[in-house]
Amino acid sequence: MKHVLLIFLTLFSLGASSNKCSNEWANEKYAWQWIKDKQFKPVYLDLIDGHHLPNWAVNLAGPSAPSFQQWIDGQRYTVIQICKTHDCADNNLTVLYNPTGKSYMLFNGKKSLFIGNPSQSLQEVMLAVHAESYEYSNVHKRIKK
Numbered sequence: 001m002k003h004v005l006l007i008f009l010t011l012f013s014l015g016a017s018s019n020k021c022s023n024e025w026a027n028e029k030y031a032w033q034w035i036k037d038k039q040f041k042p043v044y045l046d047l048i049d050g051h052h053l054p055n056w057a058v059n060l061a062g063p064s065a066p067s068f069q070q071w072i073d074g075q076r077y078t079v080i081q082i083c084k085t086h087d088c089a090d091n092n093l094t095v096l097y098n099p100t101g102k103s104y105m106l107f108n109g110k111k112s113l114f115i116g117n118p119s120q121s122l123q124e125v126m127l128a129v130h131a132e133s134y135e136y137s138n139v140h141k142r143i144k145k
Contacts, residue, residue, distance in 0.1 A: 031064035031082035039099055047095075047103050047116055054109060056084045057093055065133065067097075072125050075101060081133050084109075089137055094130045096122065106130050108137055 034040050048058065056062045064082040071077075077096040084091035096104045096118070104116035106126040114123055130137065 028066040028068065030066060031060040031062070031080050034067065034080050034097075035060040040097060043097065043099075043103050044095065047105060051107070051113075051115055053107060054084070054091070056082075056091070057107065057109065061085075063088065070096070070125070070129065072096070073119070073121055077103075079129055081130070083134065088134060092130070092134045092137055094126055094133070096126060108134070 029037070035044065044060075045058075060080075060082050062082050062085045064080070067078050067080045069076055070079050075098055077098050080095040080097055082093060091109045093108065094106045102116060104114065104118040104122060104126065106123075107113055107115060108130070114126070118126065
């Protein structure tokens with residue numbers, strides 16, 4: 001019985017520690033949680049500086065799904081998406097956040113644009129990811145490349 005308990009505790013602790021490690025990078029959080037993140041916030045505010053975005057976009061205040069991971073061009077990004085409350089189809093954004101590299105945004109509002117100078121391949125991935133989340137978004141018609 002003593003050995004069974006020891007094996008159980010060992011397996012439990014290994015499972016708990018491996019789970020912690022695998023979720024550490026993912027940080028599946030909502031947009032409103034990301035804007036409070038001490039590492040993310042300065043990167044995000046620097047990214048949008050000078051673009052005169054609406055308050056909902058600056059403060060990441062609106063409906064969002066949990067963030068998720070996406071590999072693009074050999075880099076792992078956290079994808080953060082949010083939209084304006086009660087107006088998601090025409091006012092939404094997708095952020096590609098890389099804590100060890102450059103971050104980018106696809107903004108769709110009164111003006112639609114890429115922010116952070118993403119490569120053509122990043123732009124295509126951002127449009128595809130964005131379209132999956134915002135089915136009725138008209139960003140494909142409005143984006144300035």
